[in-house]
Amino acid sequence: MSEELQTEEQILEAAKQIFQEQGFAGARMQEIADEADINKSMLHYYFRSKDKLFQKVFQDSIRQFFPEILKVLNADLALVPKIEKLVETYYDMFKKHPHLPRFVIHEMNQHPERFKEFVKNTGIEIPELFVKQIRAEMESSTMRKIDPREFIINTIGLSVFPLIARPMIETVFEMNDDQYQHFLEQRKKELPKFIINAVKK
Template identity: 40%
Template structure:
């Protein structure tokens, strides 16, 4: 019985992601999610009493899948440049499969700040201490330019995140169809890493 419940919950998550991604939180309907999952609305409400609670559960599940990956990258024993490449690869690969996540974060910060503040105060964020110290060491060793380590982290996340958040604007501005834009997103793994490395190395 427990396995059946787990499978049903996973099916609900997958269906909710699809509907939330295509229609957003405001436009999504619980009936649509139930239909997508192939269950009745009463069963959906058995697992999640409201659309907001389902949205928050999907948000938490996705975020907690990504956070450990980023933590592992930042705290590995790889070289600084390898970490930059690995970050770009893992982050973009994950978000390509979970396109809703960056938009969800922005939505929650704007529309439900209490939940966002509570969640982010409790969530286990990637700890960048080792990565920051590694940047300082590379500066001292004169292998990279004098930079603010925190600026580099902000650059890494910003360059990776915005093409997903700003997809409708950028896709229209660059006159790319869906398939072409998705190809651009995949190319950014190497593009971002090369650009950042070239900007800081001596």
């Protein structure tokens, strides 16, 4: 009885790792069980089916991915420090969960409708405050005219892309793992400048 929560937590932790690494289709229930160091039948005892276990993991992953970003977007910060904070948040998240962004991107494209349902259920909303902030900056003439949606997508895209494109970057620019990590560190400082400059008047 006291083991209930622990086992369930162990399973979820293992499932998260395997699913995020391999995706739904690539993951094996046996592998999840091995990772959680429990018997395979326990997975079904706690979550009934692979699909149900996956949906739990996927929903948790969305909850992990979006709100943290939206929180920063809607925070009470000036534009420049907000961009800096946003970029930093992404890179921290990536350090803890290297497969999270690619996992979400892959799976949400496999079942777009289901994904939209999930997002609605988690109560994620348009970053209204940030949109207002951008509009205000544009009116006070420090920022050139740009669709706020473009600005948000560009900022997130610039943060995420080098993380999901790692093998490509390492290959094209002939980096090893250390050099890639060093490149990311440099980028953390450089990227906010790039973004701010892009919308300066």
